[in-house]
Amino acid sequence: MKKKNEKHTNHALFVRKNDTVLILSGENGGKQGKVLKVYPKQNRLIVEGINFVKRHTKPTQKNPKGGIVEKEGPVNASNVMVVCGKCGQPTRIGTKIMNDGERIRMCKKCGEMIEAA
Numbered sequence: 707m708k709k710k711n712e713k714h715t716n717h718a719l720f721v722r723k724n725d726t727v728l729i730l731s732g733e734n735g736g737k738q739g740k741v742l743k744v745y746p747k748q749n750r751l752i753v754e755g756i757n758f759v760k761r762h763t764k765p766t767q768k769n770p771k772g773g774i775v776e777k778e779g780p781v782n783a784s785n786v787m788v789v790c791g792k793c794g795q796p797t798r799i800g801t802k803i804m805n806d807g808e809r810i811r812m813c814k815k816c817g818e819m820i821e822a823a
């Protein structure tokens with residue numbers, strides 16, 4: 707049987723949407739938040755309540771005056787640690803490839819599988 711060319715998964719991030727992550731450094735260092743969005747190619751993610759940046763907006767019907775809104779800005783994935791839902795500790799992530807090729811994430815602290823909520 708011929709194997710299909712598999713896409714390279716170099717850009718697969720260890721962080722996934724709905725994970726809880728701990729911010730390691732910067733002005734948000736020590737805070738935790740839920741991952742709202744992941745940009746694997748940029749190695750960046752949006753974390754709820756973290757790294758607010760001010761954005762100028764043009765007037766819209768909803769907000770006729772326009773102005774400045776604060777919105778979460780992306781943080782670098784290398785600046786966060788995933789918090790394990792099982793043991794509650796910020797942890798490094800190990801991966802395990804299952805027989806069917808599925809990639810499972812494991813908590814290096816407690817050894818449990820980590821699933822995105």
Ligand SMILES: [Zn+2]
Pocket residue numbers: 790791792793794795797813814815816817818
């Ligand atoms: Zn754990």
